[in-house]
Amino acid sequence: MSTAGRVSRRQFLRQASCAAVSALPALNTLLSLRLAQGLAEASTPTAGEYRALVCILLAGGNDSFNMLVPREAGAYANYQAARADLALTPAELIDIHPIGLPDFAVHGQMPEIATLFGAGNAAFIANVGTLIEPVQNRTQVAQNIKRLPLGLYSHSDQIEQWQTSVPHSRSGIGWGGRMADMLSSLNTNPVVPMQISLDGGNVWQTGNSVAEYAITPDGAVALNSYNAAWQQYQDLNNALSAAVDSQLSQQYANLLMQTFNTRKREALDAYNVFAGATAASLPVGVTFPNTYLGRRLAMVAKAIQGRTGIGATRQTFFLQWGGWDHHDEVLTTPSAMLPQVSAAIGAFQNALVALGVADQVTLFTISDFGRTLTSNGRGSDHAWGGNQLVVGGAVRGQRLYGQYPALTLNPDIGPEVNPLDTGRGRFIPTTSCDEVFAELALWLGVAKSDLPLVLPNIGNFYNTASADPPLGFVV
Numbered sequence: 001m002s003t004a005g006r007v008s009r010r011q012f013l014r015q016a017s018c019a020a021v022s023a024l025p026a027l028n029t030l031l032s033l034r035l036a037q038g039l040a041e042a043s044t045p046t047a048g049e050y051r052a053l054v055c056i057l058l059a060g061g062n063d064s065f066n067m068l069v070p071r072e073a074g075a076y077a078n079y080q081a082a083r084a085d086l087a088l089t090p091a092e093l094i095d096i097h098p099i100g101l102p103d104f105a106v107h108g109q110m111p112e113i114a115t116l117f118g119a120g121n122a123a124f125i126a127n128v129g130t131l132i133e134p135v136q137n138r139t140q141v142a143q144n145i146k147r148l149p150l151g152l153y154s155h156s157d158q159i160e161q162w163q164t165s166v167p168h169s170r171s172g173i174g175w176g177g178r179m180a181d182m183l184s185s186l187n188t189n190p191v192v193p194m195q196i197s198l199d200g201g202n203v204w205q206t207g208n209s210v211a212e213y214a215i216t217p218d219g220a221v222a223l224n225s226y227n228a229a230w231q232q233y234q235d236l237n238n239a240l241s242a243a244v245d246s247q248l249s250q251q252y253a254n255l256l257m258q259t260f261n262t263r264k265r266e267a268l269d270a271y272n273v274f275a276g277a278t279a280a281s282l283p284v285g286v287t288f289p290n291t292y293l294g295r296r297l298a299m300v301a302k303a304i305q306g307r308t309g310i311g312a313t314r315q316t317f318f319l320q321w322g323g324w325d326h327h328d329e330v331l332t333t334p335s336a337m338l339p340q341v342s343a344a345i346g347a348f349q350n351a352l353v354a355l356g357v358a359d360q361v362t363l364f365t366i367s368d369f370g371r372t373l374t375s376n377g378r379g380s381d382h383a384w385g386g387n388q389l390v391v392g393g394a395v396r397g398q399r400l401y402g403q404y405p406a407l408t409l410n411p412d413i414g415p416e417v418n419p420l421d422t423g424r425g426r427f428i429p430t431t432s433c434d435e436v437f438a439e440l441a442l443w444l445g446v447a448k449s450d451l452p453l454v455l456p457n458i459g460n461f462y463n464t465a466s467a468d469p470p471l472g473f474v475v
Helices: 009-022 026-035 074-084 110-118 138-142 155-164 175-184 235-248 257-276 293-306 333-355 433-444 448-454
Strands: 050-057 068-070 093-096 106-109 124-129 195-197 315-321 361-367 384-389 400-401
Touching: 009 074, 009 384, 050 293, 050 333, 050 433, 068 074, 068 448, 093 110, 106 110, 106 293, 110 124, 110 333, 110 361, 110 384, 155 175, 155 361, 175 195, 175 315, 175 448, 293 315, 333 361, 333 384, 361 433, 433 448
Parallel strands: 050 315, 050 361, 124 400, 195 315
Antiparallel strands: 068 106, 093 106, 124 384, 361 384
């Protein structure tokens, strides 16, 4: 074949990415072919190596411009003017001091996050959101000059796109699942999947050939009344267990029945492995708040502690907490919810330190979208760009990544004074969520050259041939 007729590996992946933008089945086929051909480049982990991602979805759209507030005098004045009756007073904030930037503040009910930030173990990604391609100003939005995410202010569309990183189309395959398609073989025991969910089925962890393993804050879920090690004096449970064992030992001619039987056996095997690996208590002195997130992060910590028994080298964890669609009471309701986020994450980081894996686990938040800076009368409405949190020992903390927008607002009519404001403080994202996800995927072990198969639009925001990281917030 002539040189002109050859297609380099890099060209192949570039074409794969372009194909994926227009046709999701093409992306899934290309990923399957790459896995079948053994082309995935994830390096074999060294002895004892372990890495995990923990995703917390704040479902409903967190009002994150009250979670991260500018404190430089002029910027804070703009914040007060834009937020009006939704603005927090200085007494309701905790000042933080980002490296290389003027002072900012976190919500006053997030002291643990402020402490982690000051210690260099937490960072913020500013004004991040779903994008197909970079968008510079409201004219490009108003005149449809740039391609925009499907269902831009829709809960269902945006909550899905944060999990799929495919903003141009609806999909049931998540970027976490596509990572797991590539990386799950690094784990030594395939019985318990790489993806563990504390909140049931989700798109983020669903891949072409993998799915999440759903557990509860109390651990793995077994078949009702089944006990692999039968117990004396429990005749009813023993009879039920004997029936299940008999069923599982059968071979069925009907393909559906046999598949169901196989899945049931796999579920029982996973339960036994996971339950045994997570039976031990956490180290003395490690405690978690008895809250929705606290109980779930405590179980994540136990799963991480039991990683050797599970056979895990790479893991992802998914948590979802709803109720963030605050069209009213923006000052009062988040003041009750944000402290639960802060306390649970603070306890989780303390647990990771006690387990000796603080630099091997990275936690990050996602949410449907940001919210309007302007008030609708005690509440805020659906918007676009928002601020997200990343925490862990590998995080290059005490920093803001991306570009925090100027909070001046455009008038309803008249000259444009802030190109990012599309109206009412709905800010065009200055950082794509693809850049955040690329950083996390690389840290977990995906090769740069494979990023287009995980994040089909990444080429619009990051050159995978670059020696620089997408954002640089993890090491």
